[in-house]
Amino acid sequence: MNSHSHDGFDLKTGLNPGSGSSEAETTLRVIAGLPAPEGLEQRVNASLRHAPRSTSVLHWPAGQRSSWMQNTWARTAAAAAIVFVVAGGGWEVYSRVQPAQPSSAIALPPVATHRGFSSANAMRTPRTLNGTVLTHPLPDTAAEKRPTDRAKKPLKKTAAKPVAP
Amino acid sequence: MEIAPSAVEDEARQQVEEEALEALVGQYASTLYRVAFSILRNPSDAEDAVQEAFLRVLRHRDTLGEIRDHRVWLIRIVWNIVLDRKRRAKTRPETDDVAELARVLPAEGLSAEQRAAAAQHHAHVLSCVDRLPTKEREVMVLSAFEELTSVEIASVLGITESSVRSRLFRARNLMASLLQHSRSLR
Numbered sequence: 001m002n003s004h005s006h007d008g009f010d011l012k013t014g015l016n017p018g019s020g021s022s023e024a025e026t027t028l029r030v031i032a033g034l035p036a037p038e039g040l041e042q043r044v045n046a047s048l049r050h051a052p053r054s055t056s057v058l059h060w061p062a063g064q065r066s067s068w069m070q071n072t073w074a075r076t077a078a079a080a081a082i083v084f085v086v087a088g089g090g091w092e093v094y095s096r097v098q099p100a101q102p103s104s105a106i107a108l109p110p111v112a113t114h115r116g117f118s119s120a121n122a123m124r125t126p127r128t129l130n131g132t133v134l135t136h137p138l139p140d141t142a143a144e145k146r147p148t149d150r151a152k153k154p155l156k157k158t159a160a161k162p163v164a165p
Numbered sequence: 166m167e168i169a170p171s172a173v174e175d176e177a178r179q180q181v182e183e184e185a186l187e188a189l190v191g192q193y194a195s196t197l198y199r200v201a202f203s204i205l206r207n208p209s210d211a212e213d214a215v216q217e218a219f220l221r222v223l224r225h226r227d228t229l230g231e232i233r234d235h236r237v238w239l240i241r242i243v244w245n246i247v248l249d250r251k252r253r254a255k256t257r258p259e260t261d262d263v264a265e266l267a268r269v270l271p272a273e274g275l276s277a278e279q280r281a282a283a284a285q286h287h288a289h290v291l292s293c294v295d296r297l298p299t300k301e302r303e304v305m306v307l308s309a310f311e312e313l314t315s316v317e318i319a320s321v322l323g324i325t326e327s328s329v330r331s332r333l334f335r336a337r338n339l340m341a342s343l344l345q346h347s348r349s350l351r
Binding site: 021024025027028029031032033034036037040041043044047051079 | 172186187190191194195199200202203207208212215216219220221244270271286287290291293294305306307309310311336337338340341344
C-alpha cells in the first residue's frame with residue numbers, strides 16, 4: 001500500500017508538502033497520467049464531421065443579381081408601398097375607434113361623519129316604486145283574527161290577588 | 166449557374182478551418198480527455214466532455230486565429246464543461262469509483278489483490294480530495310498535470326499565479342490533515 005505513496009515526483013512550487021498531501025498528489029498524478037482510450041481522435045473527428053454547421057450568410061443566387069430588386073427605383077417603390085400599407089392600416093384602425101365620451105357622473109360632496117345613518121349629503125335620491133294602489137278598502141282581517149289568536153294562546157297563570165277588605 | 170468567387174473562397178476557408186480543427190483534435194484530445202477524467206472519473210463521460218469541447222470550438226472556429234495559446238484555451242473549455250457536468254450529476258457511491266479505478270489503473274506486475282488494494286487506496290485518497298473546498302481542490306487537481314505550469318493553471322482558472330500557489334499550499338495542508346484524521350479513525 002505504501003508503495004503508492006512514495007512515488008518520486010518533483011514539486012512545481014517548491015513548497016514542502018506533508019506525507020498526506022504527497023499521497024494525494026501521487027494519486028492525482030496517476031489519474032492525470034491515464035492514457036486516453038484508443039481511437040478517441042477518430043471518434044471526435046467523426047462527430048465533428050457530422051455536427052451541424054453554425055449559421056452562415058446565404059448568398060443570393062448570382063443569376064438573379066441583376067433582377068428587379070437591384071434597381072433603386074424598384075426598391076424605393078417597394079418601400080413606399082410598404083409604408084403606405086402600414087400607414088393606411090393604422091389610419092383605418094384610428095378612424096374606427098371613437099374617442100371616449102366625458103363621463104357624466106356628478107361629483108358628490110364629501111360625506112359628513114355623523115354617527116348612524118344619514119343621506120350622505122346626497123343631491124339626488126333614487127326613485128322608488130309606488131306601492132300597490134287599492135281600488136276598494138280591504139276588510140279588517142287583522143281585527144277578526146285577534147280574538148282567535150288570543151284564544152289559542154295559553155292563558156297566563158296569575159296568582160289571585162287578595163281582595164282588600 | 167455561375168459560381169460566385171466568394172463561394173469558392175468560403176469553401177476554401179472552410180477546408181482550412183476543418184484541417185486546423187483536425188490538427189487540434191490530434192494534438193490535444195488526449196490532454197483534454199485526461200483533464201476531463203480527473204474530475205469525472207468515468208471514461209465515457211470524459212470522452213463526451215471532450216467531444217462537447219470540440220463541438221464548441223467548431224461553433225467558434227472563426228475565432229481560432231485570435232487564440233494565443235490553444236492548449237490552455239481548450240483546457241479551459243473542457244474544464245468548464247466538466248465542472249458543469251459534475252455540478253449537474255448526482256454523486257455516485259464510492260464503490261463505483263473503486264471499481265472504475267481498478268479497471269483503468271495501470272496494473273503491470275501487480276496481482277489481482279494488489280490491484281484491488283491500490284484501487285481502494287486511490288479511491289480513499291480521491292474521496293478526501295473531494296472533501297477539500299472547491300477552490301483548493303481545483304488547483305490541486307490541475308497541479309497534478311505535468312504539462313501545466315502554475316501560470317497556465319492560473320489562466321485556466323482565471324486567477325493570479327500567487328493565488329494558485331497559496332491555494333495549493335492550503336490544499337496540501339488540508340489534505341495532510343484529512344488523511345491523518347482518516348487514518349486515526351481506522
